[in-house]
Amino acid sequence: MKTVRRLIYGEVLTAITLVALGFLSLFFFFDLVDELQYLGKSSGLGSADNIYQIRHALLYVALLIPNHLYELLPISVLIGTIFVMARLAQSSEFTILRTSGLDPWRALRLLLALGAFFVVLSFVVGDYVAPASERAAQLLKARYQGQITIGQTGAWLKEKQAYNNYVVNVKTLTPDNEMKGVQIFEFNNKGLIVSTLQAPLAVFTPEAAWQLSQATRVEFEVPDTAAPAEKARQEAKVTRSTVESFRWPTGLNAEMVSVALLKPDRMGTVDLFNYVRHLEANSQTAQRYEIEFWRKVFYPLSCLVMVMLALPFAYLHFRSGGITGYVFAGVMIGISFFLLNNVFGYVGNLRNWQPWLAAATPGLLYMAVSLGAFGWLVLKR
Template sequence: MNLVSRYIIRQMAVMAVYALLAFLALYSFFEIIDEAGNLGRGNYGGWEMAQYVLLQMPARAYELMPLGVLIGGLIALSQLASGSELTVMKASGLSTKRLLLILSQFGLIFAVATAVLGEWVAPSLSQRAENIKASAVHGKISAGASGLWLKEQNNIINVREMLPDHTLLGIKIWRHDDCHELVEAAEAERAVLNADGSWLLKNVRRSVLGADKIDISETVEESWPVSLKSSLLDVLLVDPEQMSVAELTTYITHLENNHQQTQTYEIAWWRKLVYPVAAWVMALVAFAFTPQNTRHGNMGLKLFGGICLGLAFHFAGRLFGFTSQLYGIPPFLAGALPTIIFALLAVYLIRRQEKR
């Protein structure tokens, strides 16, 4: 990588980071306003709210990365153009093909960063944020790698996971007496939440501890009159957008095996797979909207058009996700079509720009 390449990439990367930080600050401000309504519920205070907002930032950065790349790239390239630096570089032998290669390297850096955030950093921190909030608000739950733990009177309950239809999987229940000695343990394969708040346990294996023996029994199903609200279990429902590709793959297989709807998760899977490419595409879109000749006075207009286009992309992914479920659009198209459309648009605008 020569001096010119490093200079262009550094200028664009700095502006992209600045744009990303500005968007994160704006999103965090609105999130704080939204979370302020929960202050005072249970033990949810200012410190818990700050933790929640900070831990959600990697997920927000993942969502905003292509937009930050586009706006940062637009600003940096426009500054180079307004200072005639691009003109000097081209006069010195920098071809459009070489410039596009430099932009591709810049986009690839942020594409890798997007993939790292979406696959390893954001999912775990977002789940941790939801756990902190749920534990603070409700006060008697704790969630971790082993599922959700709840304390209800003399019962300690562990639920491994919950399907989108609120079916519970992997339930374990331990009951102790007033002296905190274990008197009964039960394990159920699954449970269904009844309208009255009770649980219908299925394939139950129960062990009752007696004075000198343990009585073991098995039942196909039984009703358990627990008084827990279903909202306490919502922490187990992970937003598909906050899951990694590996988690989505495992979860889709699990839902298929249990004859559950998978379209929402398949759309999220394709979107996760293609989304890092969007950061690279936005680097090319930034070049397509960069004025090559500042004498025409259209720099501000092109900058505004590029920013509007980036915002359109940001909201297009969600719009395609909703409409695909309404109209039966294949998950691949719903997840990948916005990126494909913007990639084709970038190629068209660059070719049109070069013909002038």
Template sequence: MRLTPRIHDIYVGRNVLATVLLVWLVLLGLDAILALSGEAKNIGVGSYTFGHALAWTAYTVPRRAYTLFPMAAVIGALMGLGQLAATSELTALRAVGVSRRRIAGSVAIALSLLTVLMVVNGETLAPWSQNRADALKTSAKYNTDMTMARYYGLWAREGDTFLNAQNGEELLDDEGRSRLVLNEVRLYTLDDAGRLATLTYAVTATHDQNGWVLGKVRRDVFGDRSVTRETAESEVWESNLDAAALASGLARPRNLSAGELKTSIDYRKRNGLDARDYEDTYWSRWFYPLNVLALCLAAVPFAFGSLRSGGMGKRLFLGMLFALGFLLLQMFFGRMAGALKVDYRIAYALPPIMMLAISGWLSRRRVG
């Protein structure tokens, strides 16, 4: 089989790309409209306006495009190939000697272009824009005396005190009440002249119904010509920082790049913290291209059988069935891996392997 592209490869690939882009645009538009309508409940909270909601939705579009692409790819591929099957063009290609494997390869190469684009987007633009969206919402909903940044962990300001935390998480106690735990916290306090007055380091900063408590505290007090160190196992921190606002500013695993996820995983394992959510997201990034291509290739046999005599509704139904079935299967294996502490690489490798095996079996039986 010749590996150089032929005119029929370009024709099949172009047709599939066109339908994938169309489906992708429709899904993305619907998702953005639903997200914007969901933000209506936040309008009027603090200084949050419709303009903020619109900007927040726009910032989240790259992340939504990344998430929706696998579903758009399989639905678009099935619709594109189904259209060629309905007009007997696939039959004509088979009659002149073009194999099913060659047609599947044309689909895979065409979708690989968009997949590479989405992988780059998932590591660059999507995390950056989602973080900007979260920072925009946080600064608008909560008091303006607090600012958020993400250059190194979490930053917040209260008057002349600046807080920096490496990371944090919200936890639930046995009674269902939430508490916020920040890790590796540094508090920088400035004097009236703008000079550093104290530097406080705490292993943890915990907020619950009773307020803030710092754990394993080390404080350096700077004088004109001296530095004094104070230590304490724990102490109450009198602060009005809103824990909900800080929780909103924490970087969620899905908003991190693969490199940042790996760093977070290593940090949590070194300190005995739960890293499963980060491992789940990390390995889902690595298996993202394989999942997209496996899902679309698994759907190719239907183009030579059941799609030949079906209309647009049937192709759309099969595409959605394939996409939802795969996503549910992947979610099931991911949740089971987290619960049973199985390697996430195994959990994310099984669904595409199963889909490709089913596809091969259907291809041999000549579905239709």
């Protein structure tokens, strides 16, 4: 059995590696071509060191490779496994393995064990390597092309504290992890504005707080609404002050600000979970991020679905030259899986489906299809 395992695993791993390298090379070329339009641009500081050059473009494109690997790993597993299984069937090698004692369930266990390895690899790349490299790529590009921002007004966040509610606006995030154009609006429990705080620059501190520089604070003394109108006008007062440095305690950390400015699918599973909890605690809609969280949970498991889809190809009977059509059909099945996976994410967000259901349904459907094909081609024939 060790010889059979070594044969199948060696062939499949080699094929998957070649397919993944082919895809990554293609995406590397496309990304590099897309970056050529930005060559020669600078961040506006006027220094030659801040000009975006070809070496910066190559580094930026290289930092995108882990994220592409995470996205392409399941389809590479499918294509590589289908190719090996179909080739073994065409050359009758798999028939010899079957006569040597490789029954269908043992073959399925062999491939599922290999798929489990890619599940772990996908999880590690998607949760640790890809988010770190994506953030480094965005900060590199921001250093030479401008700051990280979204739209004209930047990112908006909300936080509930013990006595008051806060709405925060951050226009841009610099490569040095500094926030520019910060506005903080404070409301009491009745929904009335208490104060506003504006600062051109703010930084994160280790003590769960923001340190704002040259902050302008405007405080509104709200009168008692039960008081007469004349007295209320007399009690109303606005106080304006400017401080060199202002410390604002908050639970909004750098990761939360980053995700508001970047795509949620670039976050790790734990970070997404914490951000969803933050949104729910502040009575904000978290449907989009919940779907992304469950997609991050179920996405690595799609490698198991891919190897299950590939196994029936080992039990087909190929004529000369007929292997290409079957491999192409398998590739189209894999592509349709990813299209359906994305469609269910958008539809689930629009129709307000249960997040885990919207994320898990495509995998469950294709797992049912693969088990049906396995039962019909392997067990019934």
